[in-house]
Amino acid sequence: MKYKILELLKQNTAYISGEEIGKTLNITRSAVWKNISKLKEIGYNIDSVTNKGYMLNSSSDILNEYEIKCALKTKNIGKDFQFLKETDSTNEEAKRLSQSQTKNGFLIVAENQTKGKGRLGNSWSHSYKANLSFSIVLKPNFLPNDITSLTLITGMAICKAFRKLGISAFLKWPNDIIINGKKAVGILTEISCEIERINYVIVGIGININEKNFSEELKEKATSLFIETGKEFKRIDILNSVLLEFEEIYGSFTEHGSFEPFLKEYESLCLNIGKKIKAISKQGTIYGTAAGVSDKGELIIKSDDNNISIVSGEVSVRLQDGRYI
């Protein structure tokens, strides 16, 4: 019942009386009051004014099953989903579920992660109620080798979604999202496969949204959408924007079966290209200039002696003041 009342409140931009809610839903005014209290308890910001009634304050930023269901406008990605108040890591949860039951496009969203995982064995810290952590399970037909391209197009989707919201985001190869020289999003792609076949891929995404302060350790490198724009965003809206963009680009990627059609656009969003970089890869540390990206999604580095391509690794871009980000 509380969500029926919520729906009514969402449809009305003015106050709506307890009597009117009661009549519409065929419940007593005291039942209305009890359910409004429940909604307040789970975080909805509802104004109650004597003789006027109730009004939902549109600034409520709430993640729950109901909000996700209402907000997602995608066709397939996230149509089946699980919302968790807390988990160790949405990627780990996705793996556990994928042993048996998940479909292509299954989404896991958590309000809190206790052991969020980052790339290269790092951890990913998550601020309760300020940020967004989710994982998408994919069951693609392409070969395990194409996974590099998938991580790149995921970054592109997020970058494009942010730009549509007026945020000046760039990609740092392979898929960090950078705003004003600092990282706002991390993507961790994990795969379960055989030599020629992918069982499933998990694309885990962490977005710093309304975080206001980072620890001393992270301050230099990390940022949030709030810090860069001065605006608070509803996490549910960001989730919807990112998933819509991802659905489109992923659909087109699986249709084409290659990264080649995305190359130009990727390069235009990527701040490494043409810049001095330092790459720590299997070949060791390479200093050079990022010359471009190959049609397999590898970063092409032009070092002083020859051309070298790398598939994965840690790449830093040299800023004008000599610092690397």
Ligand code: BTN
């Ligand atoms: C990085 O190191 O940049 C990648 C960070 C990825 C973090 C996300 S948050 C959701 C998903 N679950 C995890 O444990 N990690 C990813």
